[in-house]
Amino acid sequence: MQHISGNRFVLRAIHLLIGMMLPAAVLIIWQIASSNGWVNAVLVPPPKDILTEFGRMISSGELLTNLRISAGRAALGFLIGGGLGLATGLWVGFSIKAERLLDPSLQLLRTLPHLAVAPLFILWFGFGETSKILLIAKGAFFPLYVNAFLGVRSVDRHLFEVARVLEFTRLQTITKLIIPASLPSLFLGVRLSIAVSWLGLVVAEMMGSSSGIGYIINDARSFSLTSVIFVGIIVFAIVGKVTDSLVKLAEKKLLRWQDSLEGGG
Numbered sequence: 001m002q003h004i005s006g007n008r009f010v011l012r013a014i015h016l017l018i019g020m021m022l023p024a025a026v027l028i029i030w031q032i033a034s035s036n037g038w039v040n041a042v043l044v045p046p047p048k049d050i051l052t053e054f055g056r057m058i059s060s061g062e063l064l065t066n067l068r069i070s071a072g073r074a075a076l077g078f079l080i081g082g083g084l085g086l087a088t089g090l091w092v093g094f095s096i097k098a099e100r101l102l103d104p105s106l107q108l109l110r111t112l113p114h115l116a117v118a119p120l121f122i123l124w125f126g127f128g129e130t131s132k133i134l135l136i137a138k139g140a141f142f143p144l145y146v147n148a149f150l151g152v153r154s155v156d157r158h159l160f161e162v163a164r165v166l167e168f169t170r171l172q173t174i175t176k177l178i179i180p181a182s183l184p185s186l187f188l189g190v191r192l193s194i195a196v197s198w199l200g201l202v203v204a205e206m207m208g209s210s211s212g213i214g215y216i217i218n219d220a221r222s223f224s225l226t227s228v229i230f231v232g233i234i235v236f237a238i239v240g241k242v243t244d245s246l247v248k249l250a251e252k253k254l255l256r257w258q259d260s261l262e263g264g265g
Contacts, residue, residue: 045227050234067235070201070212073129078197079137085141085193086186094174099113103149110142116204122208132204139200140193147189151182160239187251191244198240239264 027047033039034046057063058233088106092098118135125131155178163173179186205214213232220228 006128007144026080029090042224043226045230049227050230054231054234057228058230063231063235066212067239070205071239073132073204073212074136074194074197074201075217077133078140078194080133081137081140081197082144082193083138084191085144086148086189089145089189090152090179092145093149093152094178099149105150106142106145110146114139114200118203118207127208129235132201132209135163135204139196143192144186144189145198146187147192148182151176151185151189155181161177183255184251187247191247193244193254194247195240 030044031047034041034044054063088102092102092106098134101237114135118137121135123130125134160173161178165175168176199211202214202217205212206218209215209218213235217229217232220226
């Protein structure tokens with residue numbers, strides 16, 4: 001067992017190193033290009049300057065304070081929009097009548113871009129937290145709705161025959177067969193929903209805010225502080241990657257039974 005776990009650790013380390021090769025190469029080429037004056041350092045600051053600005057913003061507390069505010073907004077918007085999207089997707093997936101009634105309208109609303117509805121949200125709800133959270137929730141709703149709907153509809157029909165043989169009630173069929181079989185689609189919906197939540201957060205904070213990472217980026221744009229803009233972009237990228245990896249880890253652990261079934265087959 002120790003030998004197997006050791007091999008897994010080595011493989012993960014190798015995969016991590018391979019994944020870091022491209023970003024490392026980009027940073028090296030970027031630094032060389034900046035040092036030799038091949039690119040405009042004002043428009044594209046060298047990685048060294050960005051790293052220095054990153055350290056300054058962390059030591060002053062500015063970055064962590066605004067990141068905490070942004071993370072809170074994104075989390076609340078995701079919980080509201082994603083929760084409603086999950087519930088609606090399951091409902092529409094289980095009901096043909098609900099699909100005929102709601103799905104056409106929801107698919108129409110799904111195509112509306114954030115930038116198109118953001119001014120309306122600001123007019124309706126003002127520049128406060130409500131408009132920002134609702135804009136994030138609007139984006140988080142649809143990935144989970146679509147994937148919950150597709151997850152239910154793609155369940156193997158043989159499971160319903162199993163449910164009839166075992167004499168499951170409708171509730172037992174849903175909780176013990178359909179939802180577990182839909183989990184891969186649901187996890188995909190969660191990952192997409194979290195990603196869209198961060199996109200909605202950027203739009204919300206850049207259109208009217210006095211705090212958050214989006215505000216920092218917008219404020220830096222006004223003063224042409226490109227190194228600060230790059231810090232904000234990098235922070236969004238890192239946080240997005242970390243949250244996505246956490247969901248993937250949870251998916252791997254919760255769906256371990258699928259690997260066991262496939263291996264047993």
